[in-house]
Amino acid sequence: MRPSVIIVDYEAGNLRSVQRACEAVGLSAEISADPEVVRHADRLIFPGVGTAETAMGTLARLGLDEALVSFFQSGRPLLGICLGLQVLLDYTEEGGRDCLGIIPGQCKRFQFVESDYKVPQIGWNEVSKASEHPLMAGVPEGAEFYFVHAYYAIPDQRSHVLAETTFGDKTFASVIGRDNVFATQFHLEKSGRFGLELLAAFGKWDGAVC
């Protein structure tokens, strides 16, 4: 049977936990590093932990960078998670790398004067909707999700910010998206019930924003 979701394998972290979360919500998911499989997937999950530098290097080496851009252009649903969100932008401060450029904007590192805020942000934090999106319809206001990150996204266009979170004195874009792309800075596969609900909604999404 054709899997409903392809999880992009670019040697960046624990893909099995994303696959298990898919299984838990009834989505058949296969892990693949093959650019052709990625290009022709019905639905794509682009996860990732680690550094953007290494990630971009590996994507280029495996030919997955072009496959991802081509998949985005197909209009089929794409879900980015954590590092998978960050490399969707044009550029990241982390190692000064150019990224995929699917969503205009950049990533910056958290900088706090007050030492009480420890970087990376590790733990559960509230997510508040910034604009309406069909995938966010079932998420209650202020629901908490699990974050592990030192860099955050700054999309150029306000309309690409779908939800926001405050860490220390910084309010940042914790969910971004445009067209058929939806991406979360938090790990929805480790975020309990609300994370699974978001994943289930992605499994039913046709990639349209209205």
Next chain:
Amino acid sequence: MLSKRVVACLDVKNGELSKGVQFVATEMLGDPVAKAKAYYEDGLDELVFYDITASSDQRNIMLDVVQNVAQEIFIPFSVGGGIRTREDAAGLLMAGAEKISLNSAAVLRPELIKECAQAIGTQNTVLSMDVRAVVPNTACPSGYEVVINGGRKAMGVDAIAWARRGCELGAGEVVVNSIDADGMKQGYEIKLTRLVAEAIPVPVVASGGAGTPAHLHQVLTEGKADAALVASMVHYGDYRVLDIKQYLNRQGVKVRMNY
């Protein structure tokens, strides 16, 4: 705003849940996966499994436990105990653990922290340290010494210096476990926790001594911990995770209440 975390620690021996007092005299408490699932449904924020299996030929039982947990529980969990190589660490991550926790093996060979951080990422590499209070001396000026092998062997290493070193080597989080307080249910070692929290740039998880929700409140405020670890107080049914979080919430500590 980032929430403080309530973390449950499950000591697993030959695939079964056990609980010790001051690191010895363990008794068996049943299926760790069932217990973990009950806590998950009760709003627990994170889980830690320590493999205290004595013989190395039983280690693959732990991989089974990790796999079973990962199929049913969708919050972060770490695994510690018996990790001596980066391959051990990567294997546990592949089985479904979110983070791995290094303890004795890292004290004996600090480079292990660096190797794991490079292989699986800083954010997935946790340094767990067992600490006891001593009279301040040249080797341990803070008055806290690192011990290994389940608290049986003192290392003449200062706990604060070791926490700093661990972070330099790539630990993304530090668990501070007080041997003196462990299993006593008299409260966390507040001074120790605070000293470590103020000394390092990464989150600190306080461990050892939790007996009441008020103890968690104290260590998350006065002790400056980012997370508090509980074991006995929930394993024996004295408190539910839910009770603890409701208490903390009422006291004004930000915790995840909607789950």
